[in-house]
Amino acid sequence: MAVTVExxxxxxxxxxxxxxLQSIQAEVDARLKKVARTVKMDGFRPGKVPMNVVAQRYGYSVQYEVLNDKVSEAFAQAVQEAGLRVAGQPRIAEKEGAATEGQAEFEAIFEVFPEVKLGDLAAAEVEKLTAEVDDAAIDKTLDILRKQRRTFAQRAADEAAVDGDRVTVDFEGKIDGEPFAGGKADDFQFLVGEGQMLKEFEDAVRGMKVGESKTFPLAFPEDYHGKDVAGKTADFLVTVKKIEAANLPEVDEALVKSLGIEAGTVEALRADICKNLEREVKFRLQARNKQAVMDALVSVAELDLPNAVVQSEVQRLLEGARADLKQRGIKDAETAEIPHDIFLPQAERRVRLGLVVAELVKANNLEATPEQLKTHVDELAASYEKPEEVVRWYFGNRQRLADVEAIVIENNVTEFVLGKAKVADKQVSFEELMGQA
Structure with missing residues (x-):
């Protein structure tokens, strides 16, 4: 029958x-008979409980379930006949006013997914980043590998602490003359100049010798993780007990072999580092350029947003924020008051972008192919010691593979848009791309 959509x-x-109503009652009777075959009640043998007793005990709940099922079936059939794509859950209530004889009538109010109007991609402007792995990047990575394998030897008593040294200290901090939680430690070790401590602390210890003590002020940042001391200034007393100089291994055959390079040569090590860095650069460039493309897509598309989907995304972001707070040890994270509105702009952007990308993928056959999935997983696995196990790990789980598929589709969209839009190439340094500039 024809469905009227308002x-x-x-x-x-x-x-x-x-x-x-007849179909409702028939289904209720059928379910009650099924219940009667297995229900247990005092004074009756199993399967021998009179139907009127079963109906009195379970009739309301069974009727409620049947009504929900029948209405859901009617709604699904109606939207299918009308060719509607429902966004979110419908609000269904009994219709007010005179009902048709023999019928139970309900009104379903719901949202549909919008028509997405993709603008002229040729008019979109996108800045595309490029970057290269140079010798300096390889040298810097090699230094990091050496630092990971460094050893320490105690300095002479008259030698002062310098950057790179490992120092052992006792310290105690006070705010307005009072000690505070986490402000005192004995035999505490850290590496000078590597950002493990606040700058004022490192500056104070740099240049000190074993046995020396120093008092100095330290201003905690406003966004310091310890809320009790954030934004406050403490007076610290620090005493140096040991200073150890770092010894970095030479870049030789022994280091190369310790890093698992079969060829055993420095040239092979540098080539391996270069290969890994190029892979990382590729992924980072894809991410940055993908973001630029998505911004361009949003700017040229026209569509209304289904509120139900936006609110669902807000709730998902809220749950993610609570999970993050809980992981960081925040008390009562599950019940913390977090305004929903702060997530609204992000939720609206995600929903808008998701609808636009889905329309573009559908209109231009940009789905991920099995070959693309395999290639991407192989690239992800290449940096691991046993890549074949990582490949099996991805392909052995449907959700993990779905996550990879989403990335590949986004990459396809990125390449498609870059092929249509006004692209301005921009060369960036390795350090800038890696966030080290």
Missing amino acids: TLEKLERKITLSVP
Whole structure:
């Protein structure tokens, strides 16, 4: 039968649903009979409870379940016949006013997914980043590998602490003359000049010798993780107990072999580092350029946003924020008051972008192919010691593979848009791309 769809506002629609009372009662009777075969009640043998007793005990709940099922079936059939794509859950309520004889009538109010109008991609402007791995980047990575394998030897008593040294200290901090939690430690070790401590602390210890003590002020940043001391200034007393100089291994055959390079030569090590850095550069460039493309897509697309989907995304972001707070040890993270509105702009952008990308993928056959999935997984696995195990790990789980598929599709969209838009190439340094500039 024809379905009448009423447009309420933008994406909101209303449908009247009719369910024959006879079919409801027939299904209720059938389910009650099924219950009667297994129900247990005092004074009756299993399967021998009179139907009127079963109906009195379970009739209401069974009727409620049947009604929900029948209405859901009627709604699904109606939207299918009307060719509607429902966004979110419908609000269904019994229809007010005179009902058709022999029918239970309900009104379903819901949102539909919007029509997405993709603008002229040729008019979109996108800045595309490029970067290269140079010898300096390889040297810097090699230094990091050497530092990871450094050893320490105690300095002479008259030698002062310098950057790179490992120092052992006792310290105690006070705010307004009072000690505070976490402000005192004995035999505490850290590396000078590597950002493990706040700058004022490192500056104070740099140049000190074993046995020396120093008092100095330290201003905690406003965003310091310890809320009790954030934004406050403490007076610290520090005493140096040991200073150890770092010894970096030479870049030789022994270091190369310790890093698992079969060829055993420095040239092979540098080639391996270069290969890994190029892989990382490729992924980072894809991410940065993908972001630029997505910004361009949003700017040229026109569509209304289904509020139900936006609110669902807000809730997902809120749950993610609570999980993050809980992981960081925040008390009562599950019940912390977090305004929903702060997530609204991000949720709206995600929903808008998701709808636009889905439309572009559908219109231009940009789905991920099995070959693309395999290639991407192989690239992800290449940096691991046993890549074949990583490949099996991805392909052995449907959700993990779905995550990879989403990335590949986004890469396809990126390449498609870059092939259509006005692209301005921009060369960036390795350090800038890696966030080290």
